[in-house]
Amino acid sequence: MIMLSISPISAFSDNYIWCVARDGEAIIVDPGDATPVLNHLDKNGLTLSAIIITHHHYDHVNGIELLCERFPNIPVYGPENQCESINQRLKHGDKITLLDHTFSVFAVPGHTLDHIAYYIDSATSAPALFCGDTLFAGGCGRLFEGTPEQMLRSLGLIQALPANTAVYCAHEYTLNNLRFALAVEPDNSELRERMANTADLREKNLPTVPSILALELLTNPFMRTDNLAVQQQVAAHAELKYWNQNDIFAELRAWKDDF
Known part of the structure; x- marks a missing residue:
């Protein structure tokens, strides 16, 4: 099987449109703007064979x-x-075959109610997840339509994927997300190291994505709401005396919205 090539196409101020290519054919993920996509296809001699949309x-x-x-x-x-x-x-549980690879579909409501993600478990490379605006590097999407409970469940589906999954989100939000994450976990050494690496990449105007799921589990507070230190920090911020994980996630998201 020929290995897939996955490239970011910058759009608007901070969007990434993903181009998945193999042997002269391409799939485009979430094309909010056609012009940079057409330029990329022409420059690289690619023929568009399908488009996939997350929301x-x-x-x-x-x-x-x-x-x-x-x-x-x-x-x-x-x-x-x-x-x-x-x-x-498409709906949850569907599978589609593109470029000789199988894409599994997950329903991940929260950011929007219709949101889905696409997962590739390839024999030739690390697994990949195209998650739109559900999971970001260091953060998660705002809840425009869904509930905190829905988003927590959606992120739980992603948490269960292999730790080496490459996470292809749709925005360059990482630096601001990590600034917030450090407010939640100032003593997280992995997070401080990630912040330094991310700042270096952005100074060089380089993308900070894809991320790796294992790194999100160590440094992304929205993937760590079962962690006692995160819970205690959020509870103190929100002045909660008693809480469950849904409460913590809801208050964490509200804190980030106001950050």
Whole structure:
């Protein structure tokens, strides 16, 4: 099996559109803007064979129409939502085969109710997860439609994946996310090291993603709400006397929203 090549395409101020390529063909993940995608395809001699969508927000779907004009009759995979350009609707547990690789579909509501993620477990490389705006490097998506309980369950699905899974999120939010994470866990040595490495990458204008799931489990507070130190810090901030994990996640997300 030929190994996949996965490349970021920068869009807007901080979006990453992902290009998954193999042997001259490409899949585009969440094309919010067609222009940088077309430039990337032309520059690299790639033919677009499919589009996959994680959720309906404009910065993930607005480029579909123009891409389909350039490459007519390609499948556009995505969740059940109001985006009419999606012609192949997917739900939790579905599997699709693209570029001779199997993509497994997970429902991960929270950021939006329709949000799905795509997981590749490849024999030729580390597993990969395209998670849109659910899990970020060092953080998670805002709850525009879903509940804290839904997002906590969604992140739990991701936590159960292999630790070496490469996490391809859709935004360059890492530096700000880690600043917040340090407010939650100032004594986390792995987090301090990650912050230094991230700052170095951004000074060089380099992407901080993909991340690795193992690193998220060590440094991302939204993946650590079962950790006693995180719970105690959040409870102190929110003045909670009694709590469960859902309470901690809800207060953590609210804290981040105001940070």
